[in-house]
Amino acid sequence: MPEQQNIEYKQSWHDDYLKWVCGFANAIGGMIYIGIDNKGNVSHLADYSKLMEDIPNKIRNSMGIICDVQLEDKEGMKYISIKVNPYSVAVSLRGRFYYRTGSTKMELTGVELNEFLLKKAGKTWDDVVEEGATIKDIEEKSIAKFIEDSREKGRMPDTKGLSVFQILEKLQLTEGRKLKRAAIVLFGKNPNRFYPNVQVKIGRFGKDSTDLKFQEVVEGNLVQMLAEVQVQLNHKFLTRPVDFVGMQRVEKDEYPVAALREMMLNALVHRTYMGAHIQLRVYDNRLSIWNEGGLPFGLTLGELKGEHNSRPRNPKIAKACFMAGYIDTWGRGTLKIYNSCKEHGLPEPDILEKDGGFMVVLHKVWQGVDESGAIGGAIGGAIGGVIDSLTDRQKDVLKIIKENNDVTYKGIAEKLAINESAVGEHIKRLKEKGAVKRDGSTRGKWVLLIDI
Structure with a gap:
């Protein structure tokens, strides 16, 4: 009887299990069974009378919530069920916050705790007003580029004759006369003045991470970085293999442009902006991009290979990028990466959670003989990427x-x-x-x- 997202089995009661109650209350709710092991075997609770009094009191006194605690009976064997309802407000246990994800309980700290508390308050990080920002902090050229990019898709409302502030209002990036954080990230003259690490660090490596050859740092707002990173990759970090068909010179992209663009957009739109900078690593045989911030709760890596709902960490930024035609809102970004690699003749990319963030790795198709005499290639690179991602x-x-x-x-x-x-x-x-x-x-x- 395996544990699930909303079911936990414990053979006996321990006060530490209050953390599980807190985790369920902050997630989707769930059931905790005391006196049942993971195989479904009931172990009789000799002290069930005392537990029936103690457990509800401890839950109420330590967390301020009420749970339905019931005494159950199976062929004379007593066990207890605790039904935990989900709460719309954040629930803490002695000042600490826990969350149930998958079949595990995790303590929320740092950036994750900040995002969780904002979500419980009906907000996201990018939807918060930036008190220190004014319209003078907005780069007008970036807005003009954004509007020009949007013309092909036709998703933007008419902005002719509108001021910069009115355009931001149309994009729902203001509150009263104040700017939201999303406005600074998207169009700010210097977003790093407000939020450190709004940048992309690009490194060119040899065979592994110890062999750094050179690096560049791209700073600016999202519109600027999206364009500049592509320029840096094309001119400094990637080579373009040349082939000849008859007498015609044909250049092939080292990696599919569609995959690179989606990887960059995913990182810029879905990253945790109060965390570390985006890291783009170019190796001899692969390219990877990492951003801080894991998958949304409830979404697994396996689901990224198929149809899945879009659940952006920064919905205001995501909506603006949708209106500009940069992204869709149907969760198709990872599918585009998989499909474009397949069409380009590359092996399946690695998409994984690593070091508190999200990483995508593209591998080259390469055939040769390694030092051991074995035929190497994209498969070996893919396996290496998987091993590197393991804890x-x-x-x-x-x-x-x-x-x-x-x-x-x-x-x-x-x-x-x-x-x-x-x-x-x-x-x-x-x-x-x-x-x-x-x-x-x-x-x-x-x-x-x-x-x-």
């Missing part, structure tokens, strides 16, 4: 599976001294990254898809 704990799980391909969740948990639900979360991530799969069900075996 130490995920690598430990793979090593255990490599030693014993019919090991159980319980067996892995015992070797790593963690609980089975944590093992389940690691396995889920490894499957999403294409590192392992299960051949068969109950009596099946694990199959490693990468060498470790």
Whole structure:
């Protein structure tokens, strides 16, 4: 009986499980069963009478919320169910905030906590007024470029004869006479004056990250950076392979332009703007882009390969970019990256969560012989990208599976001294990254898809 997004099983009660109650209350709600293990076996609670009094009081006194606590009976064996409803306001436990995502409980801190509190207040980071900004902080040329870019799609309302401030009003980037953060990010003369790290750092590396050859930093607003990054890539960081068809010289793009554009737009639109700068790394055999800020809660990496709903972290910025024709609002950005690589003859890109952020890696098609004499190429690059994305704990799980391909969740948990639900979360991530799969069900075996 595996744990799910909204179900948790505990064999006995411990006050630490109040964190799970808090996590459910801040997410979509859920059920906690006390006296049932992960296999669905009921272990009789001898102290159920005391727990029926203590648990509701502890929940109310520590968090100020009410949960439905019921005594259940299965063939004379007593267990307790705790129904936690989702709350529209943020719920804290002794000043700390927890959130249930997947089958794990996580404590919210830093940027994640800030975004969570804004969301509970009905706001997003980019929708907040920037008190220190005035219309003098807006770069008019960027607005003009934005409007010119929008003409092809025809999504923008008529802006003829409007002032800069009135155009920002049309884009819903103002509140009264004040500017919202999105206005500064999109069109600011110097967004870094308000928010550090509104920039893209581009590095040219050799075979790995220790071999840095040169780098550039692109600063400015979103409109400026979108154009300038493409210029820097084309003129300094990428080569254009040349082929000849008859007597005609034909240049081929090293990577599909559509994929590069979508990667850059995804990073600029969906990044956490109070976090680290965007990092774009160009290697001999691959290109990657990373931005701080993981996937929205409830969306998995596997779902990015198919149709999925668009859930932007910065909806004001995203809406403006939609009106300019830069992006769609149907969650098709990652699909465009996958499809353009396929059409370009490149292997499937790696799309993964890494170091508190989101990373996309494109791989070149290359055939040659490596130092060991083996035929190398795009497949080897892709595998290397997957391995680089794994956490130490995920690598430990793979090593255990490599030693014993019919090991159980319980067996892995015992070797790593963690609980089975944590093992389940690691396995889920490894499957999403294409590192392992299960051949068969109950009596099946694990199959490693990468060498470790």
